[in-house]
Amino acid sequence: MDTQKQEIEQLQQRLTQYNYEYHVLDSPTISDFEYDALMRRLIELEEAHPEFKTADSPTQRVGGQLLEGFTEVAHTVQMQSLTDVFSKEELLAFDERVRSSLGTDTVPYAVEMKIDGLSVSLEYENGRFVRGSTRGNGYVGEDITANLRTVKSIPLRLKENLPYLEVRGEVFMPRQSFIRLNEQRESIGEALFANPRNAAAGSLRQLDSRITAQRNLDIYVFNVQQIEGKDLSEHIESIEYLASLGFKTIPEKKIFIGMENVWNEIQRISELRGELPFDIDGAVIKVNRFDQRQVLGVTIKTPRWATAFKFPAERRESKLLDIALQ
Numbered sequence: 001m002d003t004q005k006q007e008i009e010q011l012q013q014r015l016t017q018y019n020y021e022y023h024v025l026d027s028p029t030i031s032d033f034e035y036d037a038l039m040r041r042l043i044e045l046e047e048a049h050p051e052f053k054t055a056d057s058p059t060q061r062v063g064g065q066l067l068e069g070f071t072e073v074a075h076t077v078q079m080q081s082l083t084d085v086f087s088k089e090e091l092l093a094f095d096e097r098v099r100s101s102l103g104t105d106t107v108p109y110a111v112e113m114k115i116d117g118l119s120v121s122l123e124y125e126n127g128r129f130v131r132g133s134t135r136g137n138g139y140v141g142e143d144i145t146a147n148l149r150t151v152k153s154i155p156l157r158l159k160e161n162l163p164y165l166e167v168r169g170e171v172f173m174p175r176q177s178f179i180r181l182n183e184q185r186e187s188i189g190e191a192l193f194a195n196p197r198n199a200a201a202g203s204l205r206q207l208d209s210r211i212t213a214q215r216n217l218d219i220y221v222f223n224v225q226q227i228e229g230k231d232l233s234e235h236i237e238s239i240e241y242l243a244s245l246g247f248k249t250i251p252e253k254k255i256f257i258g259m260e261n262v263w264n265e266i267q268r269i270s271e272l273r274g275e276l277p278f279d280i281d282g283a284v285i286k287v288n289r290f291d292q293r294q295v296l297g298v299t300i301k302t303p304r305w306a307t308a309f310k311f312p313a314e315r316r317e318s319k320l321l322d323i324a325l326q
Ligand SMILES: NC(=O)c1cnc(OC2CCCC2)nc1N
Pocket: 080, 081, 082, 112, 113, 114, 115, 116, 117, 168, 170, 222, 223, 250, 284, 303, 306
């Protein structure tokens, strides 16, 4: 029996690592064929020894149960929204307010893509994924844990057993998956999704997680909401730490001082748009240092230490999309 337990635990660890390499690092080290064979072996062993089938085993991503509805989740830390700016003048005004509140001209900003998806909260206890929820109104969201477990770039087990961690990320559907999904729906006469964001929202709100599992959703994590067992003092450090835990974090971890440099980065991100495999609708500019964020504080709904520079809506040349928009 002991050897069976060892074989199961070793397979769980190996398949967790292979899943991480494929879905988070996008650099697999074994073939799909080998991965599938190992997964079939683990499923077989766990069926024979259910006492070793742990909730965070790689075989446990798709639940069997059909939900009646979604229970509510009260967010301990509000999931704030961002103020939007649409011009360089408005961006400069944001910076002016930040610098005068801080009484300094040295404000390091993090600038990152604004993923056009759904904001979600992920909670981990002792390093294990225990709950996932939608943003809702920022205070109360819906429990979509079973559906988020099917997103392969969401770790079920962290590389450190932190007592508690809550992170925030944006779930999205890659554009190719969106086009394929609409082609499938068109072929069976179902209504099409208007855009990848709506398709991701519809996929996360399924009562049957087996349907969610087929939608090829992905996620970028970009904020620590709450953490026990680790001190963090700035945004970039927190993102690098989340990456070390096994999360797929928002790309581009650079700091900029001075709004000309920030503006150039926003332009660079805007030029990236056409070649990204997913939709972005802007860039997010955040004060990097948490002590400076503390001084700036938050308003009812939005932080004073961040803003979103919005890009104009993209015109996508695609027949399916035109049908969807009719
Ligand atoms: N859609 C995004 O990519 C995105 C959204 N929000 C944030 O930051 C919020 C979180 C905490 C206050 C600012 N960053 C992002 N990259």
